[in-house]
Amino acid sequence: MGVDYYEILKVGRNASEDDLKKAYKRLAMRWHPDKNPDSKAEAEAKFKQISEAFEVLTDAQKRTIYDQYGEEGLKEFPSSENGGRASRGGRSFNTRNAEDLFSEVFGKMNLNPGMRSASFNSRPKSGRAFAHDGLFGTEPLHGSPKSEGTSQGSRKAPPIENKLPCTLEEFYNGSIRKMKISRNVITMGKMATVEEVLTINIKPGWKKGTKVTFPEKGNEQAGLVPADLIFVIDEKPHEVFKREGNDLITTQKLTLAEALTGCILSIPLLNLKTLSVPCTEIVYPGYEKVIPNEGMPIAKEPGKKGNLRIKFDVKFPTQLSTEQRVSIKKVLNGGGSP
Template sequence: MGVDYYNILKVNRNATEEDLKKSYKRLAMRWHPDKNPDLKKREAEAKFKQISEAYDVLSDPQKRQIYDTYGEEALKDNIPPPPSGVSTHYRYHPRDADDIFAEFFGGSDGIGGGRSRAFGESFSKHFHSDSAGQPHRKIPPVEKNLPTSLEELYSGSKRKMKISRTVIDAYSKPTTVEEILIIDIKPGWKKGTKITFPKKGNQDPGTIAGDLIFLVDEKPHAVYTRDGNDLLVNQKISLLDALTGKTLNLTTLDGRHLTIPVINIVKPGDEMVIENEGMPISKEPGKKGNLRIKFDVKFPSKLTAEQKSDLRRALGRS
């Protein structure tokens, strides 16, 4: 028989006209292309047209009789001799899917088979309004923290997040679904950055699903502190090293090893700046902030008389 129109409309072969209408309305509302922006448009359009074609054939007594007797190919090719009660002048003329939809949900010109004058307005009314004609409200967005390490924010990473949410199914019943969302963390993102997944929040009957928003939150780091696009590191240094010099060894957030010679005399509160070793600047690819090393000079708690004498001599005092 080819295409199974009964299966497409989810009805049995003894379905009444009322059964066909009820099933068509439910399926057409579910599969209309304008209600499925997240699906591939061609897929939704094909499904919608298939549903409309099935209703067109099964709701027309002549078409249904030929289909039941000879099958879909014969119906469309006008091949079979007409069965009892079917006009010999019968020819298959498929109806437009939008015309059928408009007859159910308004917007037709009032003439049988006529095209919709305001199909877009009709669709918007039925898909985005409740039975009283009031626009559907959108559920407020759900915000969730996304704890992120400095290493991830430095190099970028991909996160897989499993979510569970409530949606309204094709039968207008709340149901719980689980999904895996991919979050692509970009190098240089800052605390408070929002990642929005439209309509991935919860949904109540008669509403539009809310958005799901993840807020980037920086985890504390054992060595570095972020200041805008700069990285700060506190370095303790002895008075001797502050006066005579020292070589610092640091491991960057992407695992590189920096060797930093300290040549000049370091005073308490001094800061050394290493350019282009800070955080990536997300809006300026290839550029980074600075690494700022803040020195904490440790003074000895006490000195012997001999040490004091040596210091005076070394520093030029008698």
């Protein structure tokens, strides 16, 4: 996992935002470079690490990526503040950023007379859209909405969430969805309604619960920072498959004769191809046939897929003639063919 942000802040993995803020305040005050003039280099390194950990773990989307893929997962996301280059936490993080974060949490304050208050400036917002769900390779991550307020005292409106139902085919192959929105904006002191088309790039392997965030795309209101607009990915029922994690499950119907003597299954896949599966084994109650690497794509492991799991629904005959009963009984009792 690389750097352990939870260990840096001395909190558990289920720490709440309040827990994280308390830990950050305690450690940031202890390790601020201006409070450690005799060991400034060490303090700056610690202070930067503490700030970076707090910045990632209080961002719901970045925290989700970090929890599943670690520090390397965060590095996959290019930063608009870094010329498009990938960097830790989705952006370049330096001591100045750490001081900006310190300013946001504590407000402007001097820890000693020599401290430069000019270093406390709010960080700019990127205004870009991001996604998370543990399946990176979508869009860069952005900070989650916060309601404590900006350094100017403005509060942020609560986020607006909407479900976006997607098919298993979209989760398998990927797709691009265009979402048309209307919102109120304040222009030259007047309220106006504008329309905008948002693009959501659904990546192969995404799952139900993935959140795609468009920062500050809600209605503008006087005295409030616009709300983030969040699309929560949902999964539509499928007529052939059910998804469990990265596996696909299908139930195939067989006659009793096919279950006992074998058959060839023809299974339509989500990429419009058909998979031929020889079934030569005896299919007994509860039997499940597993085909490796024919399930859903695994986003964190390009080129790999989960399993295709085939369950069976064996149809027994509702009636048999006397001759059929005698013949079957002879075969099953080892009497050979009649």
